[in-house]
Amino acid sequence: ANVSVPIFLGKAVDALDNLSATSLILIIPVSLIAAYGIARFLHVGFGEIRDALFVKIGQNAIRRAALKVFNHLHSLSLKFHLNRQTGALSRIIDRGIGGIEFTLRFVTFNVFPTLLEIILVCIILINLFNWYYSFITFFIILFYVIFTFTVTEWRVKIRKKMNEADNIRGQKSIDSLLNFETVKYFNNEEYESLRYDQALETYEKFAVKSAISLTLLNAGQAIIISIGMIGMMVLAAYQIQDGTMSIGDFIIVNTYLIQLAIPLNFIGFVYWQIKQSLVDMENMFTLLKETTEVKDKPNAKDLNISNASISFQNVSFNYDQRRKIIKNISFEILPNQTVAIVGPTGAGKSTISKIFFRFYDPDTGAIFIDEQDISKVTQHSLRQQIAVVPQDTVLFNDTLYYNIAYGNPIAAEKEVFKVAKMAQLHNFIESLPDGYETIVGERGLKLSGGEKQRVAIARALLKKPKIFFFDEATSSLDTKTEKEIQNNLEELSKNITTIVIAHRLSTVVNSNMILVLNKGEIVERGNHKDLLEL
Ligand code: ATP
Numbered sequence: 001a002n003v004s005v006p007i008f009l010g011k012a013v014d015a016l017d018n019l020s021a022t023s024l025i026l027i028i029p030v031s032l033i034a035a036y037g038i039a040r041f042l043h044v045g046f047g048e049i050r051d052a053l054f055v056k057i058g059q060n061a062i063r064r065a066a067l068k069v070f071n072h073l074h075s076l077s078l079k080f081h082l083n084r085q086t087g088a089l090s091r092i093i094d095r096g097i098g099g100i101e102f103t104l105r106f107v108t109f110n111v112f113p114t115l116l117e118i119i120l121v122c123i124i125l126i127n128l129f130n131w132y133y134s135f136i137t138f139f140i141i142l143f144y145v146i147f148t149f150t151v152t153e154w155r156v157k158i159r160k161k162m163n164e165a166d167n168i169r170g171q172k173s174i175d176s177l178l179n180f181e182t183v184k185y186f187n188n189e190e191y192e193s194l195r196y197d198q199a200l201e202t203y204e205k206f207a208v209k210s211a212i213s214l215t216l217l218n219a220g221q222a223i224i225i226s227i228g229m230i231g232m233m234v235l236a237a238y239q240i241q242d243g244t245m246s247i248g249d250f251i252i253v254n255t256y257l258i259q260l261a262i263p264l265n266f267i268g269f270v271y272w273q274i275k276q277s278l279v280d281m282e283n284m285f286t287l288l289k290e291t292t293e294v295k296d297k298p299n300a301k302d303l304n305i306s307n308a309s310i311s312f313q314n315v316s317f318n319y320d321q322r323r324k325i326i327k328n329i330s331f332e333i334l335p336n337q338t339v340a341i342v343g344p345t346g347a348g349k350s351t352i353s354k355i356f357f358r359f360y361d362p363d364t365g366a367i368f369i370d371e372q373d374i375s376k377v378t379q380h381s382l383r384q385q386i387a388v389v390p391q392d393t394v395l396f397n398d399t400l401y402y403n404i405a406y407g408n409p410i411a412a413e414k415e416v417f418k419v420a421k422m423a424q425l426h427n428f429i430e431s432l433p434d435g436y437e438t439i440v441g442e443r444g445l446k447l448s449g450g451e452k453q454r455v456a457i458a459r460a461l462l463k464k465p466k467i468f469f470f471d472e473a474t475s476s477l478d479t480k481t482e483k484e485i486q487n488n489l490e491e492l493s494k495n496i497t498t499i500v501i502a503h504r505l506s507t508v509v510n511s512n513m514i515l516v517l518n519k520g521e522i523v524e525r526g527n528h529k530d531l532l533e534l
Contacts (some may be wrong), residue, residue, distance in 0.1 A: 001042035003120045006255035007293075012447055050109050058101050058196035065100050069093055071288060077293035078359040081175030084508035087174030089166035089287075095163065096284025112264040114270075121260050125253075130243070133253060147224060148268040151217045155274045158213060162206035169199040177275055178442075205243045221268055225261045226512065232257060294379065296362055302381035307335035308466045308497040309465060315365035317355055325351050327520040333513075338490075338498040340508035343516070343517035349501045350391055352517075353469050353492030356499070358382055369467070387465035389473040391501075393456035394443025400429055403437035403444070403455050407462030415462065422488050423458035424481055425451070450477045457485065461492070468498040474507065482507070505531060 012032035068342045073089075118141065126134040176183065176192045183192050236253050239245035310333040317326040325348045333339045341349050355362050360380050367374045374382055387407070395403045404425075407417050416436075420426040428451065444452045456471055470489070474482040489498075490510055502508045510527050516524035516531065524531060 001039045001046060002117060002259070003037060003124060005039045005043065006252045006259060007124075008032050008039055009011070009255055010248040010252030012036055014250050016247050017247050033143055038158075040069040046357075054105055054109055058105050062097050062101050062106055065284075066093070066097050067094070067144045069284060072288050072290070076290055078354070079293055080155055080290060084279060085167075085171045085175075087171035090174070091167050091170035092283045092287065095166070095280040099280035099284070103274055104278045106274060111270055114267055116268075117263050121256050125256060128252065129249065134230060135188065136228055136232050136235070137257075137260065140224060140260075143224050144221060144264050144268070147220050148271060150216065151213070151220065152268075152272045152275055155210065155213045155217070155272065155309065156279060158206055158210045159276050159279050161425070162168055162203065165199065165203040169196075169203050172196050172199045217268070218281065221265060225257075225264070229254075229257050229261075260410055265358030294358055297330075297376055298377050300376060300378045301387060303369060303372055303374070303377040305385050305466045308385075309333060309335045309370055310467070310497060310499075311368040312352075313365050313368065315355065315361045315362045315367060317351065317360060319351075319360075325520050326355070326362070329517075329522050330365075331513075331515055331519075331522065331525070333497055333499070336495055337496055337512040338493050338500060338510070339519050340500045340502055340511040340514045342502050342505055342508060342514055345503070347517045348520040349517055350471055351401075352470050353388060353390075353499070353501065356469065357386060385466040385467055387460035387463040387467070389453070389456045389460045389471060390468045391471045391475075395447070395452060395455060397442045397444075398431075399437050399439055402453065403440060404436075404458045404462065408464070411462055416458075419458040419461040422461055422492070423454045423480065424488075425454045425458055425483050428454075433451050450481065453477060454481075454485070457489070466496065468496055469501075470498065471501045472503065475503070500520075 012029050015029035015032055015416055122134055122137055122141075125137055169424050176196060183189060194404065202270050232253055233250075236245055236250045240247065240250055243282070279370050285421075312329055314330055315326060315329050316324070327390055329352075331339070343349055354360055355366060356374075358374060363373055368383075369382075396406065401416065405421055407419070408415075417426060420429060429436055437448060438446075440446050440452075444455070453473060453475075454477075457470075460468070468489075473489075474485055477485065486507070500508055500511060503529060505514065508514055511528065513525060514531055515522050515529060
């Protein structure tokens with residue numbers, strides 16, 4: 001439809017030019033004008049239909065890609081997440097998703113039709129007029145393409161730097177806002193503002209550079225097209241003088257050139273956008289190439305727990321080869337027993353919970369649950385059976401109910417209330433103006449340390465695990481509440497194998513066995529009475 005527009009227009013002009021006095025013949029120019037109008041409408045109409053049809057495909061591709069990246073990030077090891085920069089990561093994903101949509105839409109439905117359009121225009125020009133026009137058209141396209149590609153390559157480098165600056169900008173603002181309270185404690189608003197402004201300034205520098213380079217590109221393209229246009233129009237003017245060309249032909253040449261400039265410009269723009277999208281997507285796909293450190297073995301089976309006996313055999317582990325954290329520890333826990341690991345800060349107690357939960361695999365030695373080596377079972381089945389109450393509880397920025405029910409999202413309401421009661425939380429929640437619907441704030445910061453800890457205990461109980469791991473689970477509570485919860489937990493853990501981590505012997509009086517850990521080694525083991533005597 002589009003390539004026929006100039007022909008109808010040119011022919012209509014010729015028909016009008018040759019109009020004789022008899023009004024009957026007006027029917028020819030009028031039908032040519034109508035054909036011109038219809039061709040234009042079809043051109044626009046088909047474009048709109050194409051875009052409307054594509055929306056579903058494009059959006060679906062974006063959804064899949066975003067989900068894939070999200071799932072992949074969740075499958076990565078704790079090590080990756082401890083090193084990641086959340087602000088930068090979210091910018092990378094946002095840009096990557098935008099890039100996918102653009103590339104798909106333009107490569108599939110715009111680049112090929114536009115190339116076809118350019119080829120058709122050249123063929124029509126050769127057929128309608130002499131070869132000079134095709135020759136000039138060919139050189140316009142050639143110069144245009146070479147110029148556009150060369151300048152774009154240069155602009156891509158600027159874009160990469162701009163992306164880096166954008167990541168840093170995102171990271172600085174998120175990190176600063178997350179540390180809002182710390183900023184206030186140290187009156188460092190100005191310092192933060194300065195740091196953020198530095199990041200903004202770098203971004204600004206590259207954004208300006210990028211915009212100026214675009215102006216240069218557009219100006220260069222316009223010069224090439226204009227020179228070509230002048231050449232062709234002058235040629236046409238001479239031919240009109242010879243009588244070898246009509247006014248209508250002149251209009252056809254001019255309209256084709258204008259019509260050629262639009263797709264050429266478009267191709268230049270698309271080339272740049274695709275390059276830019278590829279740069280944006282590259283960052284996102286690099287994330288997908290990030291490999292998981294802790295992997296399931298091929299043919300790993302699900303963990304099958306009957307008694308939940310645990311055995312650590314000569315386990316050693318380091319986060320960094322230069323520093324040993326856990327040194328050759330061995331111990332056994334019989335079914336339904338409670339073992340406490342006590343020791344000074346930095347002894348490696350929480351590290352034991354992390355290797356037990358397989359956030360990391362031990363460097364040497366092995367851990368067994370019911371005689372199954374946990375490094376050989378699927379991580380999912382292992383984690384399903386263990387409930388951990390971590391040292392620092394982080395909550396979702398949602399309601400109290402949501403956070404407790406997170407232990408088992410399909411649990412019935414009465415079960416959620418039951419565990420809240422066991423964690424000494426129910427009465428407190430009922431006394432709140434919004435009750436279970438109270439929003440806990442970002443990372444749970446609207447709750448006190450003790451309240452957060454009780455939510456963590458409640459959701460761990462709701463998981464109904466075969467093994468409990470309490471990492472100083474009651475350390476933020478006052479003595480009375482701690483005692484009450486401990487009584488509840490002891491009652492519960494009578495039938496569940498439990499590992500408790502604590503700083504003080506006084507909090508683990510009723511454990512079946514206490515291991516004293518110091519500098520990654522078990523230095524003493526025995527019950528509470530033995531150790532008190534020691
Ligand atoms: P606390 O009683 O203070 O919680 P802990 O006995 O639980 O201490 P761990 O958290 O196990 O101690 O840490 C043991 C050592 O390992 C610490 O010196 C800590 O700095 C180091 N460490 C912990 N996590 C990492 C990590 N992801 N990368 C590197 N080193 C780490």
